[in-house]
Amino acid sequence: MPSKAAIAIGAHPDDIEFYMAGTLLMLKQTGYEIHYLTVANGNCGSVQYNAAMLRSIRNTEARAAAKILGARFHPSLTNDLEILYNLELLRALAAIIREVKPRIVLTHSPQDYMEDHMNTARLAVTAAFARGMPNFKTAPPRPTADYEVTIYHAMVNGLRDPLRRRIIPGAFVNTTSVHKTQLKALAAHKSQQNWLDVSQGLNSFLLAAEDLSLAVGRLSRKFKYAEGWRRHLHSGFCGPDTDPLAEALGRNYLVNQAYERSLDRGF
Numbered sequence: 164m165p166s167k168a169a170i171a172i173g174a175h176p177d178d179i180e181f182y183m184a185g186t187l188l189m190l191k192q193t194g195y196e197i198h199y200l201t202v203a204n205g206n207c208g209s210v211q212y213n214a215a216m217l218r219s220i221r222n223t224e225a226r227a228a229a230k231i232l233g234a235r236f237h238p239s240l241t242n243d244l245e246i247l248y249n250l251e252l253l254r255a256l257a258a259i260i261r262e263v264k265p266r267i268v269l270t271h272s273p274q275d276y277m278e279d280h281m282n283t284a285r286l287a288v289t290a291a292f293a294r295g296m297p298n299f300k301t302a303p304p305r306p307t308a309d310y311e312v313t314i315y316h317a318m319v320n321g322l323r324d325p326l327r328r329r330i331i332p333g334a335f336v337n338t339t340s341v342h343k344t345q346l347k348a349l350a351a352h353k354s355q356q357n358w359l360d361v362s363q364g365l366n367s368f369l370l371a372a373e374d375l376s377l378a379v380g381r382l383s384r385k386f387k388y389a390e391g392w393r394r395h396l397h398s399g400f401c402g403p404d405t406d407p408l409a410e411a412l413g414r415n416y417l418v419n420q421a422y423e424r425s426l427d428r429g430f
């Protein structure tokens with residue numbers, strides 16, 4: 164096991180490519196081993212195929228995308244819309260965390276337009292929290308380890324929470340140099356092109372990803388393409404100022420000072 168690992172935990176196949184893959188690629192360049200897990204298998208994301216067929220198609224697509232990213236692929240754990248905050252998923256996810264021993268966990272925003280995304284974030288947080296608790300049994304059983312982990316929450320579609328409030332990045336990662344690879348990985352999810360046209364009016368999901376990266380880049384006022392992150396509170400995970408993305412990425416990482424100041428003011 165390398166000393167540095169990062170895992171992206173998304174809800175559905177293609178979420179990692181939309182919100183997290185640029186940062187994964189940047190971390191890989193600095194020597195991190197990167198891991199790819201979507202909790203659900205994408206079995207509801209089509210009006211063309213039945214669930215079993217789609218599960219298989221999307222598994223193949225996700226594996227291809229992970230390969231393009233150079234990430235280690237972890238099989239999905241459940242079906243779409245079945246990502247509930249339950250013990251079975253928690254035990255399974257905690258086992259993966261104990262195997263990978265990530266220094267960095269990238270996952271969804273705690274406020275997001277989709278429950279699957281929000282429950283994924285909650286599960287990821289607790290699975291990381293339980294990394295050193297021997298009395299919490301994982302499935303399959305995995306030994307605990309004591310180490311620091313830092314969790315970062317991704318941006319959301321449209322940069323709005325479910326109550327329509329804007330979500331502002333706490334920090335930016337410059338993804339300009341890996342943007343093409345990120346889109347190539349997203350394009351591996353071929354079945355989603357038509358589905359997102361039908362279900363959400365995204366006339367091209369590649370264009371949507373392009374727009375999001377550009378929009379976050381503009382917010383940074385520094386990078387052309389960027390991914391935005393909000394760092395989880397340290398309690399139970401790492402030191403109060405531990406920020407391994409900053410350590411790893413240096414000039415390709417920018418803390419949003421306006422956001423930092425807003426944290427003390429509250430709403």
Ligand SMILES: [Zn+2]
Pocket residue numbers: 174175178277279280
């Ligand atoms: Zn999703």
